[in-house]
Every structure is written in structure tokens, then in C-alpha cells.
Amino acid sequence: MAFVVLFSTLSFTVNMHFCGDTLVETALFHKTKGCGMEMQSPSTEGCAIIKKNCCNDEQLVVDGQDELQLSIDTISFEQQLFLVSFVYTYITLFEGLDKNVSSYEQYKPPPFIRQIYKFDETFLI
Numbered sequence: 001m002a003f004v005v006l007f008s009t010l011s012f013t014v015n016m017h018f019c020g021d022t023l024v025e026t027a028l029f030h031k032t033k034g035c036g037m038e039m040q041s042p043s044t045e046g047c048a049i050i051k052k053n054c055c056n057d058e059q060l061v062v063d064g065q066d067e068l069q070l071s072i073d074t075i076s077f078e079q080q081l082f083l084v085s086f087v088y089t090y091i092t093l094f095e096g097l098d099k100n101v102s103s104y105e106q107y108k109p110p111p112f113i114r115q116i117y118k119f120d121e122t123f124l125i
Contacts, residue, residue, distance in 0.1 A: 011064040018056040032057065
């Protein structure tokens, strides 16, 4: 149960660095360093030709559950019926098992006349 609570509340971020269409680097707990091909800002402000950067950084965020309180106020009739029947059958499951019941008490074995298993044995000589 502790693992279920841990993994349902766990949040993490995956940082990915793409160069073109290929994945170059993936980081789970820190930012990606990159491949070293990032574009520098142009030195002149009046430059009319702007080249698009081939590198792309993406970030995948997986958010965990923030609230762990369950609301028991809204239990449907079917759920109440299931809970009551489950508790009732579990409580009455072990009633009446105090006496060890054996079905062989009144059974008497047949009389022992001969060793029947000796008649069925074969011996290689």
C-alpha cells in the first residue's frame, strides 16, 4: 500500500534535447546540457536574415496526485450492500468450526484376511 501511495503522489520532469529530429540527450533530475550547436544571438541588431535554430528543448512534466483524502460521504447503495454482505460473510465464516468433524467415525474397515497387495506384485527372477 505504501508503494501505491508513493507512486501515485510522485511528480517528476523529463528534459529532452533534440538536434534536428534526433534525440541527443535526456535528463531526469537536471536540465540538459545540449549538444553545443545552439545559435548565438546576432551581433548586429539590424540583421534582416535570421536563421532558425536546429536544436530544440522539450520538457515532459508528470504531476502526481496532491490530495490523498478519500471522501466516504458519497457511498452508493450498491457499495453499502457490498460492504455489509462482505463483513457479514467474513464474520460468519468461522462459526461452528469448534468441533473437528470427521466423516470416517462410523466407517469400519473391511476385515483383514490376506495381504491383497502381495497377490498383485510381480517379481523378476
